[in-house]
Amino acid sequence: MKYKTLFGPIQSRRFGLSLGIDLSPDEKSCNFDCLYCELAVAKVTDTIKNPPAVSLVVDEVKHALKEFPDIDVITLTANGEPTLYPYLDELVDALNLIKKDKKLLILSNASTIYHDSIQQTLSKIDIVKLSLDCVSEACFKKIDRAMDAIMIEDIIAGMKAFRRIYHGALVIEILVIKGVNDTLEEMQKLNRVLNEIEPDRIDMGSIDRPPAYAVQPVSQDVLKELASVFENLPLHLIYKKEPEVRLNFSKDEIIETVKRRPQSKADVEHLFSKSAQKNLNTLLSEKKLIMIDIAGVVFYASPDIKQKRKKS
Numbered sequence: 001m002k003y004k005t006l007f008g009p010i011q012s013r014r015f016g017l018s019l020g021i022d023l024s025p026d027e028k029s030c031n032f033d034c035l036y037c038e039l040a041v042a043k044v045t046d047t048i049k050n051p052p053a054v055s056l057v058v059d060e061v062k063h064a065l066k067e068f069p070d071i072d073v074i075t076l077t078a079n080g081e082p083t084l085y086p087y088l089d090e091l092v093d094a095l096n097l098i099k100k101d102k103k104l105l106i107l108s109n110a111s112t113i114y115h116d117s118i119q120q121t122l123s124k125i126d127i128v129k130l131s132l133d134c135v136s137e138a139c140f141k142k143i144d145r146a147m148d149a150i151m152i153e154d155i156i157a158g159m160k161a162f163r164r165i166y167h168g169a170l171v172i173e174i175l176v177i178k179g180v181n182d183t184l185e186e187m188q189k190l191n192r193v194l195n196e197i198e199p200d201r202i203d204m205g206s207i208d209r210p211p212a213y214a215v216q217p218v219s220q221d222v223l224k225e226l227a228s229v230f231e232n233l234p235l236h237l238i239y240k241k242e243p244e245v246r247l248n249f250s251k252d253e254i255i256e257t258v259k260r261r262p263q264s265k266a267d268v269e270h271l272f273s274k275s276a277q278k279n280l281n282t283l284l285s286e287k288k289l290i291m292i293d294i295a296g297v298v299f300y301a302s303p304d305i306k307q308k309r310k311k312s
């Protein structure tokens, strides 16, 4: 069947096998104009032209669930920003009734998270991914090029308020661009703010596909250095290719590393030498480390992480 509002399924390293819903199928509708956007440049807007009817989306998802029974997540996204879809609350309720064992996921730029109504709607979604590329206003304006009324301090306040009411998996995505938000200083500010927001997971990467504007990705080494700034938060690096050098870690070093910040299984497979991976497996069998699934990504963590996550 040819779908008007669906695409995929697509295998994603971050969330599993995903069936995408495009809530703005006719044209790009976004209140940001990010330097790194993979969509064609378009005028910023806070409305979606010709939004598809809830009944159409639901009928298509029902059909697709029969056609693709193995999907892990149903992903609300858009040719732009999905929270601009005017019937989002009604759609989320309807999808929750038919999704069965599948998870509902939304990929949002976070521009609307300070609205109570959006917080209420997103709180009914299993996994919420919000973008946060910078926390200083100048950097935010430079990279995300939001509509004038959108302020980063409102977004951060909205994320904190949302975390207080949201019991699902909150994932924050940071996209790093060379010469824009690739400084240790900006990452330290992000680290402080993210420790206040307390997301379940951070995904950090750089440009992967041709962007809308002439901007450059940072190297894998820079990404690793910037990631080292973050403390206490499960951070998942998004890699484009295999690194050339793998690192050796003793058992003690591994314990110290995961205490400071849980390490994703993908990062370990990318970065750890064979002997370091052997040490890690020994620690697992000794129960000095555990494996924990956070919104579809497996992390190695200290056994006390469960306790910490319960408290938060």
Ligand code: SF4
Binding pocket: 030, 031, 032, 033, 034, 036, 037, 038, 039, 079, 080, 081, 109
């Ligand atoms: S928020 Fe997403 S769709 Fe909108 S401009 Fe940025 S990258 Fe593109």
